[in-house]
Amino acid sequence: MKFIHTADWHLGKLVHGVYMTADQREVLNQFVDVVREEEPDAVVIAGDLYDRSVPPTDAVELLDEILFKINVEAKTPIVAIAGNHDSAERLSFGSSWYKHSQFYLSGKLANCFEPVRINGVNFYLLPYAEPGVVRELLGDDSIHSHHDAMKALIGRIEETINPNEPNVLVGHAFVLGGQTSDSERVLSVGGSGCVGAELFAPFSYTALGHLHSPDAIRHETVKYSGSLLKYSFSEATQNKSISIIEIDQSGNFTHRYRSLTPKHDMRELVGFIDQLLDPQFYEKERTDDYLKITLLDEGALIDPINKLRQVYPNVLHLERKIDVLNLKKKQSFNAIRAEKKSEIELFEQFYTEMTTSAFTSEKKAVMAEMIEKVLKGEAAVK
Amino acid sequence: MKFIHTADWHLGKLVHGVYMTADQREVLNQFVDVVREEEPDAVVIAGDLYDRSVPPTDAVELLDEILFKINVEAKTPIVAIAGNHDSAERLSFGSSWYKHSQFYLSGKLANCFEPVRINGVNFYLLPYAEPGVVRELLGDDSIHSHHDAMKALIGRIEETINPNEPNVLVGHAFVLGGQTSDSERVLSVGGSGCVGAELFAPFSYTALGHLHSPDAIRHETVKYSGSLLKYSFSEATQNKSISIIEIDQSGNFTHRYRSLTPKHDMRELVGFIDQLLDPQFYEKERTDDYLKITLLDEGALIDPINKLRQVYPNVLHLERKIDVLNLKKKQSFNAIRAEKKSEIELFEQFYTEMTTSAFTSEKKAVMAEMIEKVLKGEAAVK
Structure with a gap:
């Protein structure tokens, strides 16, 4: 039987x-x-x-x-x-x-x-x-x-x-x-x-x-x-x-x-974002699987989930692998506040981290005006 | 067929x-x-x-x-x-x-x-x-x-x-x-x-x-x-x-x-509360039917729904038949306010309508003290 x-x-x-x-x-x-x-x-x-x-x-x-x-x-x-x-x-x-x-x-x-x-x-x-x-x-x-x-x-x-x-x-x-x-x-x-x-x-x-x-x-x-x-x-x-x-x-x-063959496998990918977005890497991958991706990159990344989804449409979960020991050495948000940087200085630092272009004096002027308006309580955007 | x-x-x-x-x-x-x-x-x-x-x-x-x-x-x-x-x-x-x-x-x-x-x-x-x-x-x-x-x-x-x-x-x-x-x-x-x-x-x-x-x-x-x-x-x-x-x-x-015989019929009863609570009336009734009761009484009634449910356990809906024409002749809430009665006078009127006992000077003193506390914003009940 x-x-x-x-x-x-x-x-x-x-x-x-x-x-x-x-x-x-x-x-x-x-x-x-x-x-x-x-x-x-x-x-x-x-x-x-x-x-x-x-x-x-x-x-x-x-x-x-x-x-x-x-x-x-x-x-x-x-x-x-x-x-x-x-x-x-x-x-x-x-x-x-x-x-x-x-x-x-x-x-x-x-x-x-x-x-x-x-x-x-x-x-x-x-x-x-x-x-x-x-x-x-x-x-x-x-x-x-x-x-x-x-x-x-x-x-x-x-x-x-x-x-x-x-x-x-x-x-x-x-x-x-x-x-x-x-x-x-x-x-x-x-x-x-x-x-x-x-x-x-x-x-x-x-x-x-x-x-x-x-x-x-x-x-x-x-x-x-x-x-x-x-x-x-x-x-x-x-x-x-x-x-x-x-x-x-x-x-x-x-x-x-x-075994039965699922339409999409469910698996984890671990790596640096540039590596995962490199065609030489992903051409060998079943890119439409359901993925949990763990990024090893440090520092800020701009919109990594959407960049990854252009290659891997079914990313279900994205994590950053944070090096906890290294993080402790870095400045915490409170530490930055303690330095009493101005709003424009803080933004300059953020802009530099997030982009590869220079924070020109022209850009600085626009931001300074914006920040002033916000601090005065006016609508920042009309 | x-x-x-x-x-x-x-x-x-x-x-x-x-x-x-x-x-x-x-x-x-x-x-x-x-x-x-x-x-x-x-x-x-x-x-x-x-x-x-x-x-x-x-x-x-x-x-x-x-x-x-x-x-x-x-x-x-x-x-x-x-x-x-x-x-x-x-x-x-x-x-x-x-x-x-x-x-x-x-x-x-x-x-x-x-x-x-x-x-x-x-x-x-x-x-x-x-x-x-x-x-x-x-x-x-x-x-x-x-x-x-x-x-x-x-x-x-x-x-x-x-x-x-x-x-x-x-x-x-x-x-x-x-x-x-x-x-x-x-x-x-x-x-x-x-x-x-x-x-x-x-x-x-x-x-x-x-x-x-x-x-x-x-x-x-x-x-x-x-x-x-x-x-x-x-x-x-x-x-x-x-x-x-x-x-x-x-x-x-x-x-x-x-036709099939339901366990409980669903029907309406209209009458004065004393009449509905009179055994001579309800003894002839199927008191456990699902009822909508419309009371014809005027004036305040104390907890009529629970009194009715002692006789008619399945009252699903209770309405008062309000004589709209008659109501207009009566004082509205705003009209009472216009007379500028004090809080204690308003309560005395309410108490007299709702109970059959006298609003003694002792009771009045307790209420006056209570009202004073509430008006001062103190906790009324400790």
Whole structure:
């Protein structure tokens, strides 16, 4: 039995003010091609289909379109759960109708003890839920943390599980040992969001969502698929892929990755502005990637972001690498004030730093007049 | 062939700050009972299933539950369109999956020229769309009003319609001659929102949504079902019902109403407060209805809303009937000022009007001291 494990699509995601929808559409269409090629018995999506409880309408349309291609057109069963970014109620509207075509979408925990059986494999669906919700569902006041909640839920599953069959848990949690990145919303403060990997021992394979790297945990049977795309610069060096699992009737499985090629990679560039704007450098670069650029230049630069965007249209973030030790030696703003330079002297200094042309006496006269007007409280510009 | 025509459910509606969800659940469960009893060949819902594009999650769950009971449990086909309150994109997520069980949900105009055929009747689904959307869809720059848009759409339908079969149009529009109420959102300003009833001549029956009264239009074949519940006090005297249509193969139909009993009626009470609070009066009343109360009393009343709510817990709106002519004879606030009464005299007058106890010299001393402090700008209360 073969299934694809993916998670954390985050449709509707906004990264540094840019909607990722076009990139998501591109890579999801590649995903559909992989499904057609691999012909798995199921596609497992382990939560965070959307980036937020009320996603933008084009994200809603994209999810509808992609799931339709997989489930109806390619006739592939889908097993999906809500993650912490999804609204359980909104996501699961209509899910009763989806079952007839073997699209199993679980928003709320309600039926989590009854597995979905596909081609000899039992899938247990545990959508994301707050510990308080699990406490109420199970009537167990001792549940306070995500670990407690997962332990109690799996305990209940164990009451009826058939250990002689392959059992797969589909969950959305921060499993201990996982490495976080900036685009995963923290589940809880103070470590109580963590869940011990040992809890998943009853399952042949645990298909997790939440952490965005497939390398977030090193465990024999407990795996993250990683997110669909890089969603923050802290993920710039992560591998993004989907997992192809082939599991036999004893629960033994093989595991391999397939990567999808994003329309734009997300990565960091570090250098001096002249170097980055040198055609000899950028001709070898994929200049339309989503970039975080860190400039090593010291001193003032005129409008560096727009200069860079002429070459790299998708600069999302620009930083200056400031040499803190060196900076301390320089004059601070207060130090300059202490010298009691006049306004015109301060402007001359600024002008000289910012341009390569001379601050002529003509220019000086214009500025002096301007400054005088401003100091008198008159309108500087008429 | 028998179908039920309903519209304007407005799930998630908030009336004077009160969510109608419990009332909607009650009456929709009655609706499900009627469906089970009547066993129609289809249920037609002519738009405004939700009250807004992003409805509260309990409204989402309620709609899911009710449609499931009708379509899956009672095995009744559903034909539904988006109204101006619905989000076409959000509402139609998953609609591709619903068709297999004959649940036809149309959010966008896309496939409106292809009828849904149920038991010998062709249903043409025209979800609500702005004139600009229709202009773009049809590539017809002459479309500026809702009337133009409807005319063009029906013109296109006429190209392929079979006039020898019964044809039903399902639409959401303000058809000319319709009476508006306060809870219908105005489609357009200046009359351009109106659509002429004559446009619907090609159809045996036109099942409309938008106006909340089944009496909003008097027309042989063009009908509003009216809303599920009264959603504003301007609808207090309207009949609320659902329409049961039986149509033959020539397109001739019979039409009857069935009313549902709301948990709370919405109505107006007018009277003097003492009369309304008299058990002899209210014992005959359904005191938990949603009420707009208009008090006829003159002069000051102490906290009338809370007194009334002890008897009528669901007072949503309280008005005083002010006799304008009489008021003019009375002293206005400015007139009182003109008399140059002192602050303590004004307070004494207020105190005497508001209470039945005497404004003793002791009380007067306390107030005088207080007023003096306030006038001096000191903190009045320590």
